[in-house]
Amino acid sequence: MVEGICRVSVARDFSVTPGPRYIKQGPHSGEKFRNSILLKSLKECTRLEVDLDGTAGYGSSFIDEAFGGLVRENGFNATDLKRRLTIVSKEDPSLIHDVFAAINEALPKAG
């Protein structure tokens, strides 16, 4: 794991039209973003900055699955994750709140 900040932009590195929650529901889903971008970056770097600007808009499920899913599905500790994540959203600052709310509300999978 590299000490330092990795920077990820949803619009540049994933899609300008983020989609639904699950891969089975449609393209550019939150689940796909989590698996292909977030997990990889979190494995590589101690801190991660995610830029949410420049897209056509987010469904709340996308945000919930991408960030809340890290706790629910991938076993990340919510406190540790919040410490490692920096969210940038100049266009819609309420998304920053949504991301951290999704992490706080996510319950780890039993077993």
Add this chain to the structure above:
Amino acid sequence: MADQGNSRLQELARIEELRKRRFRKELIRRRTTRLKRLERFAEVEEVKERYRKVLSDNISYVHNEYIPLEVPDVLSLRQNYDATCNLLESIRDLVLIRGLPVFLYFDNVKHIQPGAALALTSEVFRARNLRPGRGHRFPLTGNFPQDERARRTLVEMGFFRLLHIEAPAVDWSAHDGETFHLGFMTLTQADPELIREFHHDLLEEVVLLEAGARRKLQGALIEAVSNTIEHAYSVPPPYAFMSRRSWLGGYVNPAKREFLLMVLDHGAGIPATLDATLIERFIRLSRFKAPTPQDCELIQYASELRRTSTLQPGRGKGFENMKSFVRACDDGELRVNSRCGQYIFKSDGSEVGSELSKSLGGTMIQWRIRHSSAPLKLPSDLER
């Protein structure tokens, strides 16, 4: 005129007789299959003999005969709800359950409301896809409306395009220039690019949306479609269905600076797909008027799930986004029809729930926004 009426009545009586025969035939088929399974072969012949006596001649005639259904003069879920739902129910009953071919008569149609047109298009789409016709015939067909305006409205909505029917010629010069319909779209995936394409070009011109509001609009539509895919068909609906399919439609009115967006599915309905334990919890908290909650109450409850922090994934958040638009605009409405319930949320924050006599056969969300003043800006989640 009287002769025409009599011949029409005779025609209907003859068709009713054919329907009864078809029904009897189906009944006998089921009985004989059951008897064969029980190895009671002697009784099979007995049942068949009884059947032959009832049905005299030319049974195959039934298969090729189109059952006529008259489309009401006002096809609307607002002004003529019962007659419109009767038509949709008849199509489902005849084509999907009885397997009979149907001919839709559009002769008297004068007014077509977008919501009703979307519901009819989806029914025809389903019938034509799930019940392939016999002998190069479609299970459901019809004639074109006589009324020029009604014909033009259907063409503009993409009724014929979606059903792969050659559209009739229409006089576009007579268009009122007020209401422009967004061509119907059907999806089996919440494809964000298609959804953006659907609303992007026209809506941008009509209602001045602040950049944040534009992004919320896209997000709300993705939520609505993905909720359909994830939840609407989780409980099998009473009729044959095309799983994960949703329909989009709408119109824009530049003069009034108004748009309407609609999302429809053929699922079991919001009340049927809600988590039973959550409903029980709400019953215990006396949130419902009666011990058995009505459909409209359950729809309202579903629209509040996010606010009540039940945190059932994916439920209620889309509604909350739609409601924030309705609250922020000059005049707007969120109308949800599901099973027999209807729930309306208005700009002033008022909520009206009512029970209707018939079910639409799925869930329809209609989202109307009119805003003519400064660019529509939504309060952020933090301010709410």
